[in-house]
Amino acid sequence: MIETKQNLEVETDLDQTLIIPSIDFFGRVRLGIEKFWKQRIGVAGAIVVISMCVMAIFAPDIAPYSPYEQDISIKLLPPFWQEGSNPTHILGTDLLGRDFLSRLIYGARVSLAAGFLSVTFAASLGITLGLYAGYYGKWVDSLISNAVNIMLGFPFILLALASIAIVGPSFKTIVIVLGITGWPLYARLVRSETLTIRELEYVEAARGIGCRSNRIIFRHIFPNVINSIIVVGTLEVARMIILESFLSFLGAGIQPPIPSWGNMLGEGRFHIFTNSWYITLPGIAIFVTTLGINMLGDGLRGLLDPYAQVKL
Amino acid sequence: MSYVLKRCWQAIIVVLGVTTITFILLQASGDPITVLLSPEATKEDIENLRKVMGLDKPLPVQYFKFMKRTIRGDFGESYMLREDAFKLVMERLPATIELAVGGTVFAIIVAIPLGIFAAIKRYTIYDNFCMVLAVSGQAIPLFWLALMLMIFFSIHLGWLPVSGRGGFSHLIMPSVTLGVYMAPITMRLIRSGMIDVFEKNFIQTARAKGLPESKVILKHALKNVMIPVSTVLAMQFGRMIGGAVVTETVFAWPGVGRLAVKSIMDVDFPTVQAAVFVMAIVIVSVNLFADILITFIDPRVSYD
Numbered sequence: 001m002i003e004t005k006q007n008l009e010v011e012t013d014l015d016q017t018l019i020i021p022s023i024d025f026f027g028r029v030r031l032g033i034e035k036f037w038k039q040r041i042g043v044a045g046a047i048v049v050i051s052m053c054v055m056a057i058f059a060p061d062i063a064p065y066s067p068y069e070q071d072i073s074i075k076l077l078p079p080f081w082q083e084g085s086n087p088t089h090i091l092g093t094d095l096l097g098r099d100f101l102s103r104l105i106y107g108a109r110v111s112l113a114a115g116f117l118s119v120t121f122a123a124s125l126g127i128t129l130g131l132y133a134g135y136y137g138k139w140v141d142s143l144i145s146n147a148v149n150i151m152l153g154f155p156f157i158l159l160a161l162a163s164i165a166i167v168g169p170s171f172k173t174i175v176i177v178l179g180i181t182g183w184p185l186y187a188r189l190v191r192s193e194t195l196t197i198r199e200l201e202y203v204e205a206a207r208g209i210g211c212r213s214n215r216i217i218f219r220h221i222f223p224n225v226i227n228s229i230i231v232v233g234t235l236e237v238a239r240m241i242i243l244e245s246f247l248s249f250l251g252a253g254i255q256p257p258i259p260s261w262g263n264m265l266g267e268g269r270f271h272i273f274t275n276s277w278y279i280t281l282p283g284i285a286i287f288v289t290t291l292g293i294n295m296l297g298d299g300l301r302g303l304l305d306p307y308a309q310v311k312l
Numbered sequence: 313m314s315y316v317l318k319r320c321w322q323a324i325i326v327v328l329g330v331t332t333i334t335f336i337l338l339q340a341s342g343d344p345i346t347v348l349l350s351p352e353a354t355k356e357d358i359e360n361l362r363k364v365m366g367l368d369k370p371l372p373v374q375y376f377k378f379m380k381r382t383i384r385g386d387f388g389e390s391y392m393l394r395e396d397a398f399k400l401v402m403e404r405l406p407a408t409i410e411l412a413v414g415g416t417v418f419a420i421i422v423a424i425p426l427g428i429f430a431a432i433k434r435y436t437i438y439d440n441f442c443m444v445l446a447v448s449g450q451a452i453p454l455f456w457l458a459l460m461l462m463i464f465f466s467i468h469l470g471w472l473p474v475s476g477r478g479g480f481s482h483l484i485m486p487s488v489t490l491g492v493y494m495a496p497i498t499m500r501l502i503r504s505g506m507i508d509v510f511e512k513n514f515i516q517t518a519r520a521k522g523l524p525e526s527k528v529i530l531k532h533a534l535k536n537v538m539i540p541v542s543t544v545l546a547m548q549f550g551r552m553i554g555g556a557v558v559t560e561t562v563f564a565w566p567g568v569g570r571l572a573v574k575s576i577m578d579v580d581f582p583t584v585q586a587a588v589f590v591m592a593i594v595i596v597s598v599n600l601f602a603d604i605l606i607t608f609i610d611p612r613v614s615y616d
Contacts, residue, residue: 041444041447146322149322150326150330150333152550153326153327153550153595154550154588155553155554155557155569156550158587158588159337161576162584166340238450242454245453246455250561250577252577265456272462279463280460280463283459286456287452287456290451290453291452293451294451
């Protein structure tokens with residue numbers, strides 16, 4: 001009796017191992033989340049990013065005041081840990097007496113939106129060009145590769161700054177300019193992966209049964225480059241947020257009175273000697289966000305990229 | 313050899329491409345006449361200046377002329393400073409090089425010990441700590457770090473000058489800022505390189521011979537890691553110039569980056585063109601040099 005029971009157990013074990021490859025989509029997602037959960041750094045990053053997003057989405061409900069409400073009589077109130085602070089404005093007030101905390105909360109909207117949108121734009125452009133360059137080779141490849149090299153030989157910031165100087169600063173222009181300056185990274189990455197994948201047998205098979213090129217590129221090759229794109233794209237969001245804030249800091253980005261962390265830093269620059277908190281606080285907001293995104297990206301890298309250790 | 317020629321050809325294409333993009337961008341950014349003349353200028357004045365500057369010619373002609381002059385390093389006079397734009401840029405190049413060297417030195421001083429340490433203690437809490445440092449260094453906004461350093465060391469402690477270029481004390485904060493930008497990637501490269509090398513046979517041989525561990529690490533392992541690390545760093549030189557632009561702007565460091573940013577803001581076309589051209593040449597030649605050098609140093613690397 002006992003022996004048979006043991007046999008049964010072995011059989012069920014075997015069954016389970018056999019089931020795993022045919023696991024359904026949600027099962028795979030669950031497995032992925034379980035694996036991700038073990039990487040504490042990535043989880044911490046995800047928590048930070050999610051809370052920042054929540055803060056940005058529900059800014060009107062969270063912020064104690066309107067970010068545009070001015071009151072010159074209480075301008076430049078210091079935050080709570082300094083003398084002369086006012087308990088109704090926990091983080092003080094800015095140059096025009098607007099509540100600093102409310103402006104910081106609203107600032108998350110601009111920064112996160114600019115980061116995510118510009119990366120989406122840059123990635124879709126870069127992925128498409130990279131796929132075409134890698135798949136078609138020859139003159140298509142040399143044209144796109146040369147364009148990539150030229151873009152990478154250009155100091156990124158100057159290109160962005162010059163383009164914005166032309167079209168004039170606004171949220172839309174910033175997203176477009178950051179997107180256009182950001183695509184070469186994805187194109188280069190996707191191109192080199194496509195070069196390997198296009199030689200694989202299943203691509204050959206797809207061509208054999210008469211699939212058209214576009215179908216092979218987007219149905220068969222594209223899904224296999226997504227993993228590395230997700231990792232790079234995540235890290236790029238952080239870089240774009242920093243770039244946006246630097247442009248706003250120089251006055252070439254989001255224009256006042258719309259609150260953005262970058263233009264708050266730009267305003268604070270003139271108070272560096274008297275009110276150093278003015279510069280400290282928006283910077284911390286940017287740093288926490290980009291740190292969260294970088295940690296999330298590192299976690300995803302460990303999860304999605306089996307060659308993480310080799311490729312760095 | 314054909315590889316070297318091919319790479320040189322590519323480098324030339326990049327420089328020409330960058331110059332062309334700058335030309336297009338500046339053409340799109342509006343009429344320089346409006347900047348040069350006062351609003352009271354008559355129509356005749358405008359027409360005259362247009363003729364003198366060759367702006368009345370069709371665009372392809374202007375482009376061709378522009379490229380011909382570019383090759384000779386002649387970008388015309390700066391609109392703002394009334395001096396030869398190329399000369400202005402070249403005068404500021406040493407400051408940028410000084411900053412780049414300072415930043416690299418700081419990055420290496422921080423990254424080599426930490427990278428080796430993380431590799432020796434790999435997958436432990438110490439390694440994790442080093443990785444957290446690296447991730448923070450990657451995440452910190454460079455211009456904010458520069459401002460925070462200013463607040464702490466110049467305003468609170470009064471140890472270092474706030475901005476500008478001068479003696480060694482002026483160089484410290486900008487170098488640290490740029491160094492923090494470059495250190496994380498250097499550290500990660502050294503760490504992963506060291507971990508790879510530790511598995512190799514010649515390291516085991518060195519240990520078996522009874523060499524002290526410090527000698528094994530510094531003489532046998534590190535030397536082998538530094539070749540790929542320095543190539544990757546040379547490839548990252550463009551990124552470093554980008555970092556220098558930010559650092560120079562915040563610290564009012566009189567380099568090419570700050571000049572470029574300022575001339576973009578001032579619509580000073582000749583200076584922008586000269587600055588971007590010089591930067592592109594520097595970036596491309598450093599990349600090219602590293603690329604060719606590695607094929608000679610390391611015979612395992614071949615490009616076909």
